[in-house]
Amino acid sequence: MPSSNGPTLREAAHEQIVFCRDEQTGLRAIIAIHDTTLGPGLGGTRFYPYPHESLALTDALRLSEGMTYKAAAAGLPLGGAKAVIIGDPATQRTEGLLEAYGRFVESLGGRYYTAADVGTTSEDLDVIGRTSTHVVGRTTAAGGSGDSGYATALGVFSAMQAAAAATWGGNGIADKVVGVEGVGKVGRHLVDFLLAVGARVVVSDPRPAALTDLGESASRVQRSESVLTEQVDVYAPCALGASLTATAVDQLSARVVCGAANNQLADGTVAQLLKDKSILWVPDYMANAGGLIQVAGGSRRSGARTCWPRCVVSSTRSAR
Template sequence: MSTHVPDLSSAPFAVFSRSDELRDSAHEQVLFCHDRRTGLRAIIALHDTTLGPGLGGTRYFPYASEAAALTDVLRLSEGMTYKAAAANMPLGGAKAVIIGEAGEAASEALLEAYGRFVEGLGGRYYTAADVGTTAMDLDVIGRTSKYVVGRTQAAGGSGDSGYSTALGVFSALEAAASLTWGNNGVADKRVGVEGVGKVGRHLVDLLLDAGARAVVSDPNPKALDRLEGKDAALTVVSSVLGEELDVYAPCALGASLTPESVASLSARVVCGAANNQLLHSGIAELLRRRSIQWVPDYIANAGGLIQVGSELTVASRAEVEAKVRGIQETTREVLHHAVDHDVTTYEAARQVVNQRLVAGRADR
């Protein structure tokens, strides 16, 4: 009797099709979740829990393949380790992705099934919102798991974290701008905000209040409609990268900093909310050669993590805001470290954070 073994090497959704990537990763645990009844296909990745339980959002996205979803969740979860350590939060790095259907929102049954997988990790992973999920979705996930932060205020959570993320980015941007141009910060500077969704639109408000001139782009007309008539200092364009800018603030999806975009970039400061902004780590050296001050994304965009993570420590709203504004001081530390040690800001941030992780392991 022979057993037929199907060839899954070219299948779009095959768990072992990227075993090489899993073998080479430094992650503590990667969980593939499948619920036949709802069609749920999700991946939860725990990168490093040295400083505490892993915390990271759940991204609902129509990935072309399981391989693409795995690559994304591995990168994002590693970034969360560095984000939590940089923010001095007692948390580890983790992330989750749900492979969604294009144009379709996640059903409540699917989210409840996902919550059962989160619950099964017994508190090693706390989930929050990310691209494609909302605080209301978290309320649904919370029906089947208690390890959820960032739910609506009505459900006992701290609500949407978009403003906190934007405030953190603004605080980081102010630090970089002050180092570049002096104490006036972003006042009178032309800032290109790429993506004006739930974070970018708050950042625009903060910039306009600080006296900056905002140039914005977003492929979603509804996102731009929310800004209509907001301020004379606001300009809508098809692409901010083609504009003359003082600051470039990527707040959409990542990898917008490429050899080509860096070569044509007019801005002297790059600081935004998008994750994984560099196409690859070598881009940081290209930015340094052009004397462009880049704030690593996980330093700048930690405000949302601080807000939802503070639910676990029962911090007050004032305490949370003070900690978010503290991102400005962390940014200064990283930028000065880069200058003092003659390294890119990418390396400076990793060195600063690794020192905290090493200290955390020593205290275990």
Template sequence: MPVTATPPSAGSATGHVFDRIDFPVDERAHEQVVFCQDSVTGLRAIIALHSTTLGPALGGTRFRAYRDEGSALTDVLRLSRGMTYKAAAAGLELGGGKAVIIGDPHAIKTPELLRAYGDFVERLGGRYVTAGDVGTNSDDLDLIGQSTAHVVGRNVIAGGSGDSGPNTALGVFQAMRAAAVRAWGDRELQGRTVGVEGAGKVGFELMALLSDAGANIVVADPYQPSLDRALAAFPQVRVAADVRAERLDVYAPCALGATLNATSIEMLDTSIVCGAANNQLLDPSIERALGDRGIVWVPDYVANSGGLIQVEGELRGRSTEEVRSRVEKVFDTMSFILDTADRESILHGIAADRIARRRLDGPA
């Protein structure tokens, strides 16, 4: 099969791998970035390994129609960094990696393309283990798994642990309850109004948990089939054009990232921000602005770590019960981060990063 490696887009500021201006100056560099292309299937993908200090770099494959190659590169670099910190903060023996496949999955996704992508994963020799993400599911992972053993999250019948959405949602729910203790002195969410942005596989599962907990749910999603499914399951849910404009107790971003920026936070009327979306803050200064308004922000890579805990369990052969128990401990992890932030008079995101870095740096 013809395969080639392609460089980033020439002349684009977002096409750079080295000397990125959008990462902190003290940030550890990515270990390896692989550009993958297969002319037969039309595959164009980028695999980014941020760190393998604690173990193999594990992270999902996002399949998305990016505006351009530079945008895809920026996304995969940010997402893979987040996976390093997610694994470290969760106490897992894993590194951080991520991959993106460029293109509309509804238009170009084929079994042949997925198997070609699996070939590239295999060539990394286990340094990168892939899983599902936006635009990919367990059926896709089964196909990728025909070309590589370094994949988790496949269907149970194929030897995997299945969809990680329920455990991702459970982690978000537990982190939300920890934030509720900080905001209101009570972990219970009964009677609280939660705005769920995104009714996809994680948002849907989060709504189920919130419904069982007696919360009032407002949902927004531009994809009508997702809304229809949510309303069929939870007829009491109210639909909004933009949940950020609603009066809420909790804003739960569960779609794509960067929904919190200087403009959007001005419209927020909420006490807590806690959701499954990655890279929710447009830039780190937004957390300070949220804090100045008395809003508790839960670092996204802590809240959404349940899916990673599940696939790590698959990799290590843990039972379903053990995995669920570990996901429920996201409550304890988030409580510890909140306590650390108070004790050291720092922001929650900085506290989470410091805890992760202590593991990454090892014994002094």
């Protein structure tokens, strides 16, 4: 569940927040543009059944701010933005709703470029792309870079290797126990990377069919109700954010935290708690930037053409 702890509208340093509603399709969405100093805001669209609109707003505000840091740290000429669609994608995802959403994205005139996130796919982006030109990460068949889960997982794995080497030296992550929380489109690739170098993997995921995502790797991992309470060397949050609460840190046995989830800290006090326990935390916006890099510059892995329009990068404008 996304955290309710976050900036209020009064406290937020965002340039623009757009509330989107389409009565015909039932669309309810929020687009948050945090900062366009370095370029147009780019960030995924999360499709999630938020129980309250206030939680959706908080998620959009926090996620978009994180995208500003992520793009800047990666050296990309991009700003930070994010969007959320309020609803259950399993029952409310329709082409009409996605097309309506695309029209809202298009209405921003290039200040916001959307991509995939939790609850959305490259195929969804193809549909959104019918009504907006400001879409990246579409399927390779549509000329995009395809799903960014692999690139995100590769970045997390590389960051984890570096953190493990700094903590233990020697072989880094090999022979260590890694708890992967969430084995969706990023977590499943991370599991494969970890197994390939000899790590022992424990996974948790509330979905009954979660291990199906792991394919042949399913037989080589241990499943747990919660990796937070397992004896692990590394905790890899790869599901929704805010899993690192004061209680969670108190329970945590890991010496390294490195994962793909955005906004891993429930609030600003948790960083100090991790430091007090000598736990090395790799900030999420550093570890999980691989997906952003892919959709921003095209996918070398798939051989797709570059999907980021140079004309947009050269004509960026700041609201400040």
